[in-house]
Amino acid sequence: MHTLFRDRSALPTPRSDPTRARVEDGRRAAGAIVITRGFKSRRPHGDPGRVPPGQYVTDDFPVLSAGPTPRTPLDRWSFALRDVDDRELASWRWGELLALPSSTITVDIHCVTKWSKLGTRWKGVTIDALLEAAGLDSPAPYVMALCDGGYTTNLAMEDLLDGRGMVAYEYEGAPIEPEHGGPARLLVPHLYFWKSAKWVRGLMFMEDDEPGFWETHGYHLRGDPWKEERYSGD
Amino acid sequence: MSIPWLTAEVVEIAAETPRVRTIRLAVPGWRGHLPGQHVDVRLTAEDGYQAQRSYSIASPPEEPAIALTVERLDDGEVSPFLTGELRVGDEIELRGPLGGYFTWTVERGGPLALVAGGSGVVPLMAMVRHRAAQASRIPAHLLCSWRTAEDVIFRDELARLAARGDALEVTHTLTRTAPADWRGHTRRIDRELLVEVLPGPGARPTAYVCGPTPMVESVADLLVSLGHMPERILTERFGPTGGRS
Numbered sequence: 001m002h003t004l005f006r007d008r009s010a011l012p013t014p015r016s017d018p019t020r021a022r023v024e025d026g027r028r029a030a031g032a033i034v035i036t037r038g039f040k041s042r043r044p045h046g047d048p049g050r051v052p053p054g055q056y057v058t059d060d061f062p063v064l065s066a067g068p069t070p071r072t073p074l075d076r077w078s079f080a081l082r083d084v085d086d087r088e089l090a091s092w093r094w095g096e097l098l099a100l101p102s103s104t105i106t107v108d109i110h111c112v113t114k115w116s117k118l119g120t121r122w123k124g125v126t127i128d129a130l131l132e133a134a135g136l137d138s139p140a141p142y143v144m145a146l147c148d149g150g151y152t153t154n155l156a157m158e159d160l161l162d163g164r165g166m167v168a169y170e171y172e173g174a175p176i177e178p179e180h181g182g183p184a185r186l187l188v189p190h191l192y193f194w195k196s197a198k199w200v201r202g203l204m205f206m207e208d209d210e211p212g213f214w215e216t217h218g219y220h221l222r223g224d225p226w227k228e229e230r231y232s233g234d
Numbered sequence: 235m236s237i238p239w240l241t242a243e244v245v246e247i248a249a250e251t252p253r254v255r256t257i258r259l260a261v262p263g264w265r266g267h268l269p270g271q272h273v274d275v276r277l278t279a280e281d282g283y284q285a286q287r288s289y290s291i292a293s294p295p296e297e298p299a300i301a302l303t304v305e306r307l308d309d310g311e312v313s314p315f316l317t318g319e320l321r322v323g324d325e326i327e328l329r330g331p332l333g334g335y336f337t338w339t340v341e342r343g344g345p346l347a348l349v350a351g352g353s354g355v356v357p358l359m360a361m362v363r364h365r366a367a368q369a370s371r372i373p374a375h376l377l378c379s380w381r382t383a384e385d386v387i388f389r390d391e392l393a394r395l396a397a398r399g400d401a402l403e404v405t406h407t408l409t410r411t412a413p414a415d416w417r418g419h420t421r422r423i424d425r426e427l428l429v430e431v432l433p434g435p436g437a438r439p440t441a442y443v444c445g446p447t448p449m450v451e452s453v454a455d456l457l458v459s460l461g462h463m464p465e466r467i468l469t470e471r472f473g474p475t476g477g478r479s
Contacts, residue, residue, distance in 0.1 A: 034241050034327050038319050039277040041285070042311045054276075054286045056311065063447045063471050066335055068454035068464050114286055149464065179451055217334035230274075231332065233236035 046116070050108065052225035055116040062115055063179045066213070070148035070199050071178055079167060079184065080202040081134055082146075090134035094183065100125045100133055103166060107189035109196070110225040122187050124168030127160040127203075140205035144212060145186050148199040153212035154221065155195060157205075159188060167200060192223035192230070239276060239327045240264065244320055245299060250387045254353060255317040256292060256303045259328070266295055267331035269338055269360035270442070273300070276327040277312060287312040290357040290444075290470075291331065294364035300328070303387065305353040336470045338442065340365060344372035347432040347462075349423065349453050351379045351445020355387055357470065358442055362402065366395055373401045375439075377431050379423050379449065381410045405431045423449070425456050435461035444470040 046057045080091040092100070104123045110116045131138065138157055145153050159165060168187040169176060176182030181198025188195045194214050215221055220229040228234060246258035272290045293301035306317040320326070338346065338361045346365075348358045355378055365374060380386050386406060396404040407419035407427065419427060433439040441462060443453050450471045457467050 033278055033282075034325050035280055036277045036326050037321075037324050039279045039285075039315055041279060041281075041283045042314070054284070056285065063451075065469060065471065067469055068458050068467050069451060070464070113288055179447065214335075218332060231237050 050118065051116050052110055053228050054230075055110055055114055055225065058115045058117060060115070061117060061180065062111065062113070064111065064113060064194075065149075065179070065198065066151070067149055069178045072148050072183070072199070072201075074183060077183060078201070081130065081136065082202055082204040084140060084205050084207055086204060089136060089139075090130075092130075092133075097125060097167070097184070098169070101129050103129070103163070104170075105163075105166070105187075105189075107187075109189050109193050112192040112194055112219065112223065112225075112230050116225075120189075121172050122166070122168040123170035123173075124166040124184070124187060126163055127165045127167070128163060130167065131161075140207055142206040142209045143203045144206055144210065145197040145200050146202040146204055147197050148201055151197060151199065151213050153186075153195050153197045154206070154210055154215060155188065155191075156209065156222065159191060159195075159222075164188065164190060190224070192220075192225050194219065195223050237329050237332070238263070239329050242300065242326050242328045244322050244324045244326070247320065247322060250303060251385055253306045253317070253385070254303060254387050255306075255320075256301050257316060257320060258293075258299045258301050259326070260298075261300050261328065264300060265331075267291055267300075268334075269294055269364040270336045270357045271331035271333050271360075272357070273302070273328045273330035273332060275302070275312065275316075276329070277315065278327070285312050288332070290360070292356045292359050292363075294360055294367050296364065296367040303353065303356045303359070336442065336444070336468050338364075338440070340368045340370045340372060342440070344374060345433045345437050345439040346372065346374035347439040347441040347457075348374065348376040349379075349428075349432070349441065349443045349445075350376065351423075351449035351453075352381070352385065353387065354443075354445030354450075354470070354472070357444055359388055361442065362392075362395060365402070366398070366400070369400070371400050373433065373437075374403070375432050376402070376404045377423065377427070378404070378406050379445070380406060380408055382408060383413050383416060403431075423453055423456075425460070428453070428456055428460060435463070438463075438466070441467045442470075443467065445472070447471040 074094045077094045078091050081089045103126050106121045108118045143155050165188045167184050169184045186197040186200045223229050240261050240263050242259040242261040245260050248256045272288050276286045278284045289302045292303040304316045307313045350358050392404045409422050412420045443450050450469050
């Protein structure tokens with residue numbers, strides 16, 4: 001089964017092309033571009049004003065989750081805002097969430113694993129509307145999203161306000177399927193999609209920015225796709 | 235400090251199946267990895283166009299070269315190039331290691347319940363190879379689901395590893411067609427197969443499940459329903475959901 005295409009005569013000869021210069025440890029020399037022989041674009045290029053760097057557009061809706069898909073029955077579901085000491089400030093059961101003023105938005109989403117999906121339509125309750133319903137006024141500079149299955153992700157409050165974040169419960173006019181984060185997921189489309197936490201059950205306010213699940217496993221604290229903030233240190 | 239892009243040179247290309255190639259790369263400056271981690275690959279065309287994709291590492295940390303085992307996706311942009319046009323001596327860029335969750339080393343212990351769908355076997359192969367390189371006897375069960383016998387990746391190597399008598403068991407099942415002399419299973423991974431092949435919840439195994447989304451969803455749900463603890467079921471999914479898009 002293992003057919004080796006071992007062709008020692010094809011090993012590269014030293015190159016003099018300065019654009020291929022590289023330093024000894026393999027890092028690119030400043031400004032050098034490593035061109036891969038024979039590679040060509042095979043698809044129409046995405047609009048660079050709409051598709052962030054390093055992303056490609058897909059019509060699929062891939063699923064990425066670190067564990068089994070949790071399934072909480074709606075009659076036992078609730079969503080809570082919690083203070084810095086993890087005390088509950090406000091809470092809504094499923095029917096109560098649906099009764100709050102809703103918003104529908106159509107946005108592009110960008111996953112750190114490189115796919116982008118354009119023009120996705122979501123319905124839910126903005127974080128602004130949740131805070132207003134709870135009578136709270138931006139209580140802390142950061143939040144940790146808390147989810148079924150133990151997933152967490154950290155966000156700056158300013159990334160959630162002014163309509164930038166919502167708790168979404170419909171995708172393309174239908175309930176969000178469990179593998180895509182239903183019954184409700186956070187939606188923060190201007191950040192990489194791991195910030196749009198699936199199966200979200202609450203937000204805990206924080207005075208300091210602390211890493212959530214993927215952020216402790218090497219991913220960026222904020223995750224702005226336009227700055228390509230994929231991994232810690234980007 | 236950000237993770238740097240490194241220049242990697244192709245040192246060997248091996249055909250695993252008609253659709254799958256293993257690409258062995260020499261990567262000066264590589265800082266080592268854990269079994270289960272992946273890399274980002276970046277290709278740049280002459281006109282400056284770039285494409286990035288993620289690929290799991292198939293090789294164990296004990297080997298100096300980085301092996302990527304890549305399946306050709308016919309409508310893809312990067313995998314047809316990597317599996318069809320890349321040659322020994324070519325250079326690509328990669329960045330990593332990435333992903334610190336879906337990982338296993340012998341220090342983490344066992345038993346291990348490894349479940350692969352198709353090329354989802356790749357990160358699990360890094361774990362099995364690492365286990366062998368460490369002469370570990372941690373009980374490990376690898377259950378692989380393939381469409382046809384022709385699609386089986388690492389078949390000979392897995393047979394050799396399972397024959398070492400060091401508590402690794404490997405089970406294959408074919409979901410579409412099986413040759414007349416096939417002695418393995420011939421159905422999708424179902425509840426009965428998981429019960430028959432994998433350590434039960436009483437043994438408190440750690441499960442690593444990797445494959446196409448519908449298969450991983452199904453296996454992870456079944457493991458939970460069998461009583462395995464959700465926090466001991468680690469998953470990695472790829473590809474579309476098959477649902478509306």
